[in-house]
Amino acid sequence: MEELLKHRFFYTVAYEIYGGVKGLYDFGPPGSAMMANLIDLWREFFILEENMLQVQTAALTPEIVFKTSGHVDKFEDMMVRDVVTSECYRADHLLEDALEALLKTDLDEEARKEATTTLALLDNFNCQQLGEQLKKYKVKSPDTNNDITDPFPFNLMFSTSIGPTGKFKGYLRPETAQGMFVNFFRLLEQNAGKLPFAAAQIGPAYRNEIAPRSGLLRVREFTLAEIEHFVDPLDKSHPKFASVADYVLPLFSRVRQKEQTGIEKMTIGSAVPKTVNNETLGYFLVRVHKFLIKAGVRPEHIRFRQHLENEMAHYACDCWDAEIFTSYGWIECVGNADRACFDLSVHEKASGKKLSAFIPLAEPRDEEILVIQTNKPALGKSLKGDAKKVFAYLEDIKDEPLKLKQLQDNAKGSQTVQIDGVEVPTHLLTFAMQTKRVTGRTVQPSVIEPSFGLGRIVYCLLEHAYFSREGDEQRGVLSLKAVVAPYKVSLLPLVSAEQLVGVIPRLVRLLTRSRISYKADTTGVSVGKRYARTDELGIPFAVTIDFEGLSDDTVTLRERDSTQQVRIKIEEIPSVVMKLIDEELSWDDVRKTYPNVSVKEQ
């Protein structure tokens, strides 16, 4: 398959003429068409159907943003070096390879059990634990068999310098999410101030992987499609949850990973909240599953694996990866994390810009709430220039009971209390309970984030789609679903006679009007060879123009996987193909409606 994908230029390692650069890939015409189709499907499935706010934010990011989000300190993998050659390796990959090799040897039962457990919990290890395991299994450098260093953290962000001074550090974003968090207040405004709502973004992201391998599956530059669904932290229900409650998902929970008992199929209705944290997260797991199947991933090759406690990103409080099975094993393709209010709260604190939302009550009601009363003139006199700052702060937090309570606790029994960096005499502040008309509450929204690695999904689709024609190992076919196939129709004159080739412009006009992509192949080679070409490109339907059809204005329509053909009027081609693409018609329906043509391909 790799050979076919390269030869037809689905994709190839980048800068091939210079020997290639690991972890960077270029998509050729069919690959970039597939990517564009997958993006279109994603936009329709998520952005349009769920009415999300799409944005496009900068990839270049100043240091303060990733310092605040924790990426500068914590977005890292553990690395080891060969002590002689200094070659770099990912510590967990070396341990994984060593354990897998070991398990292929003769082992007593206890050793086998231990190695298996270690392998299963690999993603859970911190730096020190990884070091201990590497020592325990005497792991060496794989290329030289030299000793390796202890593991140490390596930050995965590409850094650069923004502007001409060389002093303003920046990073290439490793995720598109931060661009949505820092714009939260503008997005909220576009949604008329109301929660919940979702922002979405499709764009490039960059991670400086230590030692990329596995082709398209681990790369340094990739296209992410990310959703940030902002929701009331006290109410993570989802209005459409009831409509999917009976949907069955293959869940591989934390518990079952530790027990090594495999996946469990259960309805999302029964999984929430004990297994899956909340309705909104559950709703998105269902939507992700449906999307992957719609794009063409085989259902039996999908599972949702919950992150282990130590494995979760620093910002997450629950996380389920949609994993797809490939020849490289189970591959994470969509991360579904509940990031809680982590990002908004750290950015609010660091920037001083309010990143919260007001949730009105259905009915305003009177409540006993904590208020703060200040002696303004006395405070003004005591604080002088700082008074304004303190008043503004107190005004800001007046609807935030938690912050007021905190301030009250800090003030208790002290002469002064710090307010926004200013020492304020406590005798000038009075805390009291007051009956107040409450119309709602101010919250820092929680964020549910489904994050799609589109390149990985493209790879999985290709791998799942590939098969060889029976009896001919050489004839590869990409059985891609029409919705993602790079082109929908190929146009093939049976032979390169002028009469037949002359029909093509008319077909092109008809297809273009219906916005159906096509590829005409008028080269002189046999039609069998040209069918083989269209099969390699995964084109689901072929229109063959033959002499027989010239008299009654017909052509034949061929279905890729079965190679069956029917005869059909030229003007009917666009509507029939459109219905086949949209799955309003099956190929069997078409065979029942139109005369079948018997063709023997060789």
Next chain:
Amino acid sequence: MEELLKHRFFYTVAYEIYGGVKGLYDFGPPGSAMMANLIDLWREFFILEENMLQVQTAALTPEIVFKTSGHVDKFEDMMVRDVVTSECYRADHLLEDALEALLKTDLDEEARKEATTTLALLDNFNCQQLGEQLKKYKVKSPDTNNDITDPFPFNLMFSTSIGPTGKFKGYLRPETAQGMFVNFFRLLEQNAGKLPFAAAQIGPAYRNEIAPRSGLLRVREFTLAEIEHFVDPLDKSHPKFASVADYVLPLFSRVRQKEQTGIEKMTIGSAVPKTVNNETLGYFLVRVHKFLIKAGVRPEHIRFRQHLENEMAHYACDCWDAEIFTSYGWIECVGNADRACFDLSVHEKASGKKLSAFIPLAEPRDEEILVIQTNKPALGKSLKGDAKKVFAYLEDIKDEPLKLKQLQDNAKGSQTVQIDGVEVPTHLLTFAMQTKRVTGRTVQPSVIEPSFGLGRIVYCLLEHAYFSREGDEQRGVLSLKAVVAPYKVSLLPLVSAEQLVGVIPRLVRLLTRSRISYKADTTGVSVGKRYARTDELGIPFAVTIDFEGLSDDTVTLRERDSTQQVRIKIEEIPSVVMKLIDEELSWDDVRKTYPNVSVKEQ
């Protein structure tokens, strides 16, 4: 207008909550929808209509690529520093500002003429000339009035390090073109080895501008849409040129810039080859012009300005910028360069990978050509291990008369000659003229490159579209063409009564089926205010649901610019709107067909 664009979140400076980063912008929902629509239009207009090969290549680029392409050494602007504060400025911008300020003062005629000429030729100056002019006009630091340094070059590429070693230098691409050049051999293969053909790419590019200003017009991260049209260097004719020969373009040639005589309107047929170098370049100028107008740029605000000799990029041999007039003056939006064979030839040389194409003759013919005959056994004996390399090289160049001639010249009168780094005794090589059946020639294709700055075009569209309602300065309208407008239809119940709001889901279903984007506004504010909102978002059509229509299943359809309305059956909405978007119907046609509704908006 800036206020409207920010308030409606078309775009905003990135990382606003941290004070913003100059030259980086985030697009909000309407802005990113406009960008997506412009990209769709571009793909249809260029990639589909001209049958181009679309690719998506990596933005991270190893140093060797940009070293080879000349960008490491030459992709730079001239910078000066404030001698006291070290603040950085672009030298040409300071000179420009100083001259413009000077021209606003009282000057004698000669001084005025000199300053005007200097201003017109500004882009032509090299580093030394810029320095002389800055001295001559005694230009100071604009913020402090301190002295400034002499200008010096500053490279505009963002650099980073690829991989964990810190030793493998990389850059973020400042153009997407190199990704297509390095894949030339794969693209040629996809086109069955035939010239001409075009590759195209839409994607991010990065330039570390010294001191970005002018909002979206000069940014550090932007979306480029680039075409690389590969063509026989000896025959740059274009098959479709005849069909556009009578098309009139506003050309501002090098000569007319020096004479300061303004643009000249001429047919492209009469401009090629004396003014515009060749047919292919001329054909693309026409296509670019048509595209800009289709997107909504005002024709009277477009001109094509030829680059001055010193102004051209290091790779270009002729270049015409499509410039659009805005409040910032004339702005380059599409560069149209003939890069000749510069890029392919330097990459071929540096990588050793053949980046050329074979052009067959219509009729093979016999020709006297230079050949090289080698004494293979003797050479093998003399060169030993190097023989293979030399034979391969000679085989490689056997159809390249220029390289053979070069080798012959080098060998003349010497004992040895270098072949691919190996010293070869000349007495073992025999050069001779031979009659040979020639079937074609091997060429390094020339490249014609139209390169679109999509963000700049979006800005120009917004600026050209903006107007205020007569008699109400506060009511801004974005008169965007439907094809690029962020949403096509707004859905407005006259008041927020349940009966009226209840019609919306049906309209949504009808519009979604026809893939027409919409925005429903069911907030309680007056319909007049909601019309004003849709005007600010540039939504061309509004559907208003009123009580009158409930009885006969009609709604009113409002056209944004005129605010005129007609009454129309609900089920006719999708097809009428679709025809209005595709410009198959004009608003006047609609007014003639459907009953007019008289409404007074306030």
